[in-house]
Amino acid sequence: MKTSKPTLLLALAAAALVTLSVMKPVILRAETSSTQWSVQVTKVDSGAVNLEPSFQVAIYESLLDELNKTKHFKQVLRDGDREANGIADLLILKTTVERYSAGSETKRAVTTVAGATKLTVRSQLCTRGGKIVLERTINGNVRFMGSNLRAPHNLAHNVAKAIKQSSLPEPASAVAQRDAEVVVVEVR
Amino acid sequence: MNSIKTIKTRTKSQKLLCTAAFLILLTGTISAAFAKDGTAAANSQVSIRATHLLGFEKAKDNSTGTLTIAGDALEFQKIGKPVSQVRIESIQDISVGDQSKQVGGLPMTLGKAAVPFGGGRAVSLFAHKKYDTVTLEYQDAQGGVHGAIFQLNKGQGETLRDDLLAKGARVTNGDNTKQSAAEVSSENK
Numbered sequence: 292m293k294t295s296k297p298t299l300l301l302a303l304a305a306a307a308l309v310t311l312s313v314m315k316p317v318i319l320r321a322e323t324s325s326t327q328w329s330v331q332v333t334k335v336d337s338g339a340v341n342l343e344p345s346f347q348v349a350i351y352e353s354l355l356d357e358l359n360k361t362k363h364f365k366q367v368l369r370d371g372d373r374e375a376n377g378i379a380d381l382l383i384l385k386t387t388v389e390r391y392s393a394g395s396e397t398k399r400a401v402t403t404v405a406g407a408t409k410l411t412v413r414s415q416l417c418t419r420g421g422k423i424v425l426e427r428t429i430n431g432n433v434r435f436m437g438s439n440l441r442a443p444h445n446l447a448h449n450v451a452k453a454i455k456q457s458s459l460p461e462p463a464s465a466v467a468q469r470d471a472e473v474v475v476v477e478v479r
Numbered sequence: 480m481n482s483i484k485t486i487k488t489r490t491k492s493q494k495l496l497c498t499a500a501f502l503i504l505l506t507g508t509i510s511a512a513f514a515k516d517g518t519a520a521a522n523s524q525v526s527i528r529a530t531h532l533l534g535f536e537k538a539k540d541n542s543t544g545t546l547t548i549a550g551d552a553l554e555f556q557k558i559g560k561p562v563s564q565v566r567i568e569s570i571q572d573i574s575v576g577d578q579s580k581q582v583g584g585l586p587m588t589l590g591k592a593a594v595p596f597g598g599g600r601a602v603s604l605f606a607h608k609k610y611d612t613v614t615l616e617y618q619d620a621q622g623g624v625h626g627a628i629f630q631l632n633k634g635q636g637e638t639l640r641d642d643l644l645a646k647g648a649r650v651t652n653g654d655n656t657k658q659s660a661a662e663v664s665s666e667n668k
Contacts, residue, residue, distance in 0.1 A: 334624060343576050344572070344574040344576065344614045345574070345576055345578075345612050345614045345628050347626075348533075348534060348614050348616065348626030348627070348628055349532075349533060349534075349626075349628060351624075351626050352533050352534040352625075352626050352627075353533075368623065369619075369621075369623030369624055369625065370623065370624040371618065371622045371623055371624045372621050372622055372623035373621050373622045374621055395579070396579065396580055396581050396607070397579055397581065397603060397604070397607045400581050400588075400591070400600070400603035400606075400607075401600045401601075401603045401604055402600070403600075436588065438578075438580055438581075439578060440532060440533075440628070
């Protein structure tokens, strides 16, 4: 029995649609569970490293930017923001600089191989109680082209990417809500 | 004779009066002028051409404009765009650094890449300029910490910092010395 090409294509399209409709609720559930967290970004701790203030500020501001872009969190708050006091499901992002090499834009332009600006930080996502939910050591470098302040931007991008790719635990309020739903089902 | 004498004394007294009046007028004018200068100094606007690198309230990144201290506010305005400003009192920390940057941007980079036999690298040796960077930390109405970085011509960073400190900005770390990017090359392992 022969099947014509259009029929085959139609069958494929229908299969794809069915797969998507089955997958969509799963994706949505995953998104809603993660978006219920809010995050507060604290100021960058330079630790024992002699980091320029401009780099500290650049990392902090870039982190806020990049985390907002991911849309992974309900709210992205700044250090000291009083609004954070009223948020139940809040994670705190702490950033500590571990290594820093200043580099030089001119050296990079002249030699290509030398003068890289390198930054390594330890990022921790903690709950209000101090429990560490996620911990990563992340790099941000400028090796060939661009100004030195590109390194904090790259670093923040990598931090946001690492957080997005990790699976965060469900916030307490989401767990409570799910339990309540289960009770309702049982009563019925 | 008596009448002539009285006329002479009158003219003398009139001259004295005239001189006194002139002196009073002169003093008044000078003091008024000085007072005007004083108020002008108090309300003076310090304007510096600067590039906003990142972080300042509602200003676009990497935009060049004018940084102005107007009254109790620090304003940044790109030509043809609305003014973005913060209160100077809300500034928690100011630090001045310097950095060396390649000039010419992307067109220059492409041009250098097009020069044969690596000639562009030689151009890079001379095509850089030193700038001052001013880093500000300030708080918004909600208490949230903001950071902003401006790039200024060499030597203007210190001036801006001093002006801001005079207007009520604070320095938390107490380190008023300029930090050079070249000095900071520590790599703690």
